[in-house]
Amino acid sequence: EVQLVQSGAEVKKPGESLKISCKGSGYSFTSYWIGWVRQMPGRGLEWMAIIYPGDSGTRYSPPFQGQVTISADKSISTAYLQWSSLKDSDTAMYYCARLAYGSGTRPGDYWGQGTKVTVSA
Amino acid sequence: QSALTQPASVSGSPGQSITISCTGTSSDVGAYDYVSWYQQHPGKAPKLIIYDVNDRPSGVSNRFSGSKSGNTASLTISGLQAEDEADYYCSSYTPSTTHVFGGGTNLTVL
Numbered sequence: 001e002v003q004l005v006q007s008g009a010e011v012k013k014p015g016e017s018l019k020i021s022c023k024g025s026g027y028s029f030t031s032y033w034i035g036w037v038r039q040m041p042g043r044g045l046e047w048m049a050i051i052y053p054g055d056s057g058t059r060y061s062p063p064f065q066g067q068v069t070i071s072a073d074k075s076i077s078t079a080y081l082q083w084s085s086l087k088d089s090d091t092a093m094y095y096c097a098r099l100a101y102g103s104g105t106r107p108g109d110y111w112g113q114g115t116k117v118t119v120s121a
Numbered sequence: 122q123s124a125l126t127q128p129a130s131v132s133g134s135p136g137q138s139i140t141i142s143c144t145g146t147s148s149d150v151g152a153y154d155y156v157s158w159y160q161q162h163p164g165k166a167p168k169l170i171i172y173d174v175n176d177r178p179s180g181v182s183n184r185f186s187g188s189k190s191g192n193t194a195s196l197t198i199s200g201l202q203a204e205d206e207a208d209y210y211c212s213s214y215t216p217s218t219t220h221v222f223g224g225g226t227n228l229t230v231l
């Protein structure tokens with residue numbers, strides 16, 4: 001069974017750093033892209049960035065380029081999203097999602113449960 | 122890279138059919154048959170219900186169907202049920218970056 005399990009909720013202050021995680025299981029972690037999606041309170045979904053753990057290739061959506069860093073450790077089947085200096089506006093729910101290409105293009109065929117990040121002074 | 126355009130809300134009565142539109146550009150929706158649709162219930166993670174314009178993942182009801190014409194994709198839900206009340210998002214492949222979502226549509230089952 002494919003599963004993506006995310007790290008727990010975080011409460012941080014502006015200017016602090018943060019790294020959240022998403023552990024994949026039940027499939028070949030290095031054979032699928034994995035991405036992060038932001039959902040701000042009461043708002044819609046936004047693709048942020050994706051990574052291919054097989055070769056660490058990355059792509060960023062323009063609004064998030066330079067604002068966050070996506071990475072992966074294939075030895076433990078875990079993807080990460082990190083901030084070096086959080087802002088109030090980073091308060092949101094963050095989902096990781098697997099993207100499948102090949103037998104159809106299926107971005108988000110599996111999703112994590114979400115990590116709630118709250119940034120407040 | 123702008124979000125795709127969806128109506129903010131649609132509604133329908135049980136048993137009826139509704140259609141949600143998703144308008145992009147000739148660089149995304151119009152250029153590729155890689156449009157996906159997601160259902161999101163409150164407090165839950167999104168669920169993929171349509172991919173490649175009109176294909177359904179295993180286990181998704183055949184009451185959900187998709188189509189595309191030019192730069193606009195559409196999701197049709199037939200035989201509306203109370204459990205279909207949720208937010209629906211479209212997404213399109215974009216070659217330059219990742220994928221791009223629509224703004225989302227809230228479906229109310231009257």
